[in-house]
Amino acid sequence: MKNRIRVLRAERGWSQAELAERVQVSRNSINAVENGKFDPSLPLAFRIADAFELKIEDVFLKEERP
Amino acid sequence: MRRTSDSPLWFAPPIVVIVVFFASLRWLADLDETVTLSITAAASIFVVAWARLVAARMERALDEVELAGQRFAQTKGAAAGGFVTILLLLPTPLVDWVTDKLILMTTSSGESPDRETVYVGMVLGMALLMVMQALGTVVANAVWNRRIGGTA
Numbered sequence: 259m260k261n262r263i264r265v266l267r268a269e270r271g272w273s274q275a276e277l278a279e280r281v282q283v284s285r286n287s288i289n290a291v292e293n294g295k296f297d298p299s300l301p302l303a304f305r306i307a308d309a310f311e312l313k314i315e316d317v318f319l320k321e322e323r324p
Numbered sequence: 325m326r327r328t329s330d331s332p333l334w335f336a337p338p339i340v341v342i343v344v345f346f347a348s349l350r351w352l353a354d355l356d357e358t359v360t361l362s363i364t365a366a367a368s369i370f371v372v373a374w375a376r377l378v379a380a381r382m383e384r385a386l387d388e389v390e391l392a393g394q395r396f397a398q399t400k401g402a403a404a405g406g407f408v409t410i411l412l413l414l415p416t417p418l419v420d421w422v423t424d425k426l427i428l429m430t431t432s433s434g435e436s437p438d439r440e441t442v443y444v445g446m447v448l449g450m451a452l453l454m455v456m457q458a459l460g461t462v463v464a465n466a467v468w469n470r471r472i473g474g475t476a
Contacts, residue, residue, distance in 0.1 A: 286389070295471065298389075
């Protein structure tokens with residue numbers, strides 16, 4: 259699953275650690291989600307979207323199937 | 325927030341029990357069989373129960389990515405550890421040497437092994453399995469961190 263976390267963080271000047279603190283997970287976990295290494299659960303995806311004050315579909319994008 | 329895993333003191337009690345148990349093997353062998361079995365069982369139950377307690381406390385501090393990593397490490401590590409244990413217990417010169425040492429430790433002069441020798445051997449085999457599974461878990465955890473930690 260693709261996401262815009264890196265761009266959204268950059269817009270707000272947040273570090274991974276700062277976002278991690280806002281959504282109550284570790285910095286490594288944010289790194290894994292941001293790099294698409296781990297697909298978050300729906301509750302965590304909502305928490306990340308809430309941190310950016312955006313809708314979930316504005317943060318996470320579905321990947322087109324070939 | 326200080327996590328349970330940050331405190332080495334949490335790991336001290338089972339290590340003390342294991343060290344004392346192995347240091348007193350010869351003394352245990354001289355005791356009544358029922359007493360020996362009871363002490364061995366009590367030590368084993370304590371170590372396993374303590375490990376579960378510490379694991380449960382550590383899990384409470386983990387988020388979902390870390391929990392997924394832990395599940396990966398446990399399942400893959402346990403399977404790999406069991407496989408390695410079977411390989412290590414194949415009849416090799418090393419296993420013959422360990423068997424001779426075990427007989428010497430549990431009998432005073434290295435005579436024919438008795439029930440206690442077999443029992444201690446089984447306990448050591450189970451300990452080996454647990455150690456190998458723990459090592460397997462550490463390796464699997466490293467694999468997970470390498471997989472999850474890189475950039476896309």
